[in-house]
Amino acid sequence: MQDQHDKTTHFGFQEIPVDEKVDAVAKVFHSVAAKYDIMNDLMSGGVHRLWKMHTINQSGVRSGNKVLDIAGGTGDLTLKFSRIVGSQGKVVLADINDSMLKVGRDKLANRGVVGNVEFVQANAEALPFPDNTFDCITIAFGLRNVTNKDAAIASMYRVLKPGGRLLILEFSKPESECLSNIYDQYSFRLLPMMGKLIANDSESYRYLAESIRMHPDQETLKGMMDDVGFERTSYQNMTGGIVALHKGFKL
Template identity: 55%
Template sequence: MRRVFDSVAEKYDLMNDLMSLGIHRLWKRQAIAKLKLQPGDHCLDLAGGTGDLAILMHKKMEGQGRVTLCDINLSMLKQGRKRLTDEGMVSSIDWVCGNAEKLPFPDNSFQAATIGFGIRNVTRIQRALDEMQRVVKPGGQVLVLEFSKVAIPFLRPIYDTYSFNLLPEIGQIVTKDRDSYQYLVESIRQFPDQETFKEMMESAGLYRVRYDNLSAGIAAIHVGFKV
C-alpha cells in the first residue's frame, strides 16, 4: 500500500479530478456538510492525503478549530503539508503519521473523525472503525466517504467498463503507473455494499448510522454517532 501511494502522491489530486471528472470535490463538500461542528472543535481526518477534507472542516469551524490530519504514508503527508502551507492553513493542522488500525490518540479526543476514500485500503476495516469510535468524544460523529455499489442495475456495466478499461489507462498516461490504478479499481469492487458497511459501523458501537448514496451509489457517505 505504501508503494502504491508513494507512486501516485505527486499526481494524486490531478488523478482524482480526472477519474471523477471533478465530482469528488462535490462529494467531499456534501460529506463535510453533514458534520455538526462548531468553532473551537478538534477533528481527526484519517488517510487525510493532500488535505481536501481537512480544508473543508477548517472552513466549517470558521477557521477557529483544529484538524489532526493522520496518514500512514509519508509521501502523502508531505504533499498535504505543502498544499496547506501554500493556502496559509498549516498553523491550524497537526500532522501525524499513523496507522488507522492503531491510532496514537487517547480515548474521547475529537469531536469528529472522518476518512475519505481511504478505508477500503485498510487491511482490517472493522478494527479501523473501532478505533475511530474510540477516539471520538461521546456525542461526536464518525464519517466515512467511500466508493460503494452502484444502485441502478443498468448503470453497472457502463461503470465497470469505465473503471476497468479506462481508469488504469489514465493512470498510465498521467503517473506512468497502470498497476496502482488497476489495484485501486479492484479495491473498490471488493469493498462492502452500503448496508453491509452500515452494519460494520454499528458493530463498532456507533448508533443512528445512516448513509446517503452519491451519484447513484458510485460513492456513499456513512455517518454514525458515539453514545
C-alpha cells in the same frame, strides 16, 4: 494457531499475506502521490469535490471543534475544516503514507493554512490518540485500503467524544445493474489507461479499481459500524451509489 504470515487478505483481486498489505498499499500511494489531485479531478470529472463538500456539510463541525481527518492525504477536507474550526479549534490530518502527508503539508502551506492543523503518520487500525478526543472524524476514500476495517472502525469509535460523529465517504455499490456495468467498463479499461498517461502508472490505478470492488457494500459497512457501537447509523448514496456517505454517532 495460525501464524500471522499464514493469514491472507485481499490486495485488489489478489490474495496476499496480511502482514504484507500495508507495504503493498504504501507502494501504490508513494507512486501516485504527486499526481493524486489531478488524477482525482480527471477520474471523477471534478465530482469528487462535490462529494467532499457534502461530507463537510453533514459533519456538523463548528468553530472550536477538534476534527480528525483519517487517510487525509493531500488535505482537501482538512483545508475546509481548518477554516471552519478557526484558531480555537484543531484539525489532525492523519495518513499512513508519508508521501501523501508531504504533498498535503505542502499544499496546505501554499494555501496559507498554519497553526490549527497537525500532521500525523498513523495506521487507522491503531490510532495514536487518547479516548474521547475528537468531535468529528472523517475518512474519505481511505477505508477500502485498510487491512482490518473492523479494527479501524473500532479505533475511530474509541477516539471519538461522546456526542461526536463519524463520516465515511467511500466508493460503494451502484444501485442499478446498468450503471454497474458501465462503471466496470470505466474502472477496468479507462482508469488504468488514464493512470498510464497521466501518472505513468497503470498498475496502481488497476489496484484502486479492484479495491473498490472488494469493499463492503452499503448495508455491510453500516452493520460493521453498528457492531462496534455506533448508533443512529445511516448512509446516503451519491451518483447512483457509486459513492456512499456513511454516518454514525457515539452517544
